[in-house]
Amino acid sequence: MxxxxxxxxxxxxxxxxxxxxxxxxxxxxxxxxxxxxxxxxxxxxxxxxxxxxxxxxxxxxxxxxxxxxxxxxGLQIAQTSKGIFISQQKYASELLKKFNMNDSKAVSTPLCPNTKLSLDCTSEAVPSTLYRFIIGSLLYLTASKPDIMYFVGLVARFQSNPKMSHLQAAKRILRYVKGTIFYGLHYIFFSPTMTIAAFSDADWGRSLPDRKSTSGCCYILGSNVVSWLSKKQNTVSLSTSEAEYIVASQAGSQLLWMQSTLTDLGLHFSMLPKLFCDNQSAIAISKNPTLHWKSKYIDIRYHFLRDKVQKGLLDITYLPTVDQIADIMTKPLLPHRFSTL
Incomplete structure (x- = not known):
């Protein structure tokens, strides 16, 4: 027993x-x-x-x-005179061997730019145990590979009834891992003037089954990426502005929590936490003290962002989309754009 x-x-x-x-x-x-x-x-x-x-x-x-x-x-850590490099090369190698992907052809992106996965009622069903095993293994790999965070989260949405199209998408992620097996995170030592910032982005209505938007965030301490997020939003947004405002509010809340925690640990910041957003309307809503017609359908809890901006605790700044690093957390991109980010 x-x-x-x-x-x-x-x-x-x-x-x-x-x-x-x-x-x-x-x-x-x-x-x-x-x-x-x-x-x-x-x-x-x-x-x-x-x-x-x-x-x-x-x-x-x-x-x-x-x-x-x-x-x-599974984490491999190499220390240099300038900082540390964290990777999961050994784990990734074992992962490819486990799923018989050692001889597969490497690809430059985890998914094709125009790929939109759906429930796919017509495709052949695949064993859910195998599919979940692949997803669980890939999720652990995101600890050192934020570049696959969105894609793993995307294929994970179909675990209850996986089809062949979903399995093919998951295997393409493994093929991308094969070509980037030596990639990892490089952290340089802190500078005397410490700053903290976040990049927030959203892709409006991309989820075909329910038309919900995807939130993407990256958090930067000094010049180091220390945290990242890619998650489907809980509610359906009626506009791009609403989707962007929701993720900006979530990013702002996390940013202020990180500042408070790091301050308790002895770090001090000479500048306000900075939040970068590539949507002008979302920034306007955060700075407008009166009821804005674009925001009347937004849940009241997301106006936390407006409150903190008005109190001078958070600086929200416009950033052109071409410089928005959180873009990689919300949708498939062209190879050149993907590799640049």
Whole structure:
């Protein structure tokens, strides 16, 4: 009889025999594959943290058929005199091998520019277990690859009833990963004058099943990208201005929270948090104290942005679309535009 409990910490499974066995099996497999070699800890090196993940594998009837314990690690960190470089090259290589994509042809973008995925009632159905496995694996890869964030989120919307067109889109993302396997995040050391900023963008009504818009945000600390977001909005927007204003409000809220948290940690900022938006109407709504005809249908909670701008706590600035880096979080782009961002 296998355990039906999924432990949340390292101390819980020590009391459950089935999980002790699962942990030992994983450690034995690690030793068998020569995954690592134990050495004394260098005095001048930082230790990368890791954790155990406990998951129950179930059959089609929902019965537990296996307790799986995994040592969760995959980030590779290289330190230089100017900063650090974070990547998941090893994890990406294993991912391609796992899904038999090692010999596939690499592509320059995760999706073709004109691709619009729908429910696709006419296409052949594919195994949902395989599809969800691919999506889950790709989601972990977004920890160091913000360039695939939108695309993974897009194909994840069809997990309940995946079709061949959705699987092909997911495999194209894997082909893109193959061509960018050495890509990662480069963080340079902080400068004396620290700034914090966000880029917000929206693609109006692109989701074909429900016509909801997609929000995209990138958050910058100094010159480093420290957080990013690509998410379908909760409500249907009646205009581009409304979609842009909603994401700008969300980005502004997150930006002020980041400033408060970093200030508590001892960082100080000489300038107001700056929010870059490429929609003039959304900026006008945020700065107009009277009821604007374009904003009367916008949920009142999104006027948080207007309140903070009027109080001088946030600076919202127009940015031409060509310079909007959050554009990569909202839709497929042409190869040149994609590689530039």
């Amino acid at each position: 296998l355990s039906s409990i999924e432990p949340k910490s390292y101390y819980e499974p020590k009391k459950i025999e089935d999980w002790v066995v699962a942990i030992q099996e994983e450690l034995n497999q690690i030793n068998k594959n020569d995954t690592w070699t134990l050495v004394p800890r260098p005095t001048n090196k930082n230790v990368i943290g890791s954790k155990w993940i406990y998951r129950n594998k179930m059959n089609e009837k929902g019965a537990v058929i296996r307790n799986k314990a995994r040592y969760f690690l």
